[in-house]
Amino acid sequence: MDGYRYMIERNRLMQRLEEDLAKLASLPDEQKRAEMNRLQAEFDRRLAELYAGVAAEFPGERRKKARPLSDPH
Numbered sequence: 474m475d476g477y478r479y480m481i482e483r484n485r486l487m488q489r490l491e492e493d494l495a496k497l498a499s500l501p502d503e504q505k506r507a508e509m510n511r512l513q514a515e516f517d518r519r520l521a522e523l524y525a526g527v528a529a530e531f532p533g534e535r536r537k538k539a540r541p542l543s544d545p546h
Contacts, residue, residue: 474526482523490516 474482493512497505 474523476527476530479523479527479530483520486516486519486523 490512494509497508497512500508
């Protein structure tokens with residue numbers, strides 16, 4: 474996988490996480506937190522798998538934690 478493809482796939486993962494998190498708004502707080510943790514863990518696992526394909530090309534990305542698009546900070 475090249476760097477361009479990695480960035481596209483990474484953005485797709487972040488958009489999917491954002492959409493999935495938005496769907497949780499109507500759940501009770503405890504259930505929402507549990508589901509948010511599950512979704513974040515799944516996102517982190519998929520991102521790590523994706524990154525493994527381009528690790529040599531993007532050594533600095535390893536130190537960055539991807540965040541949902543609605544949380545730019």
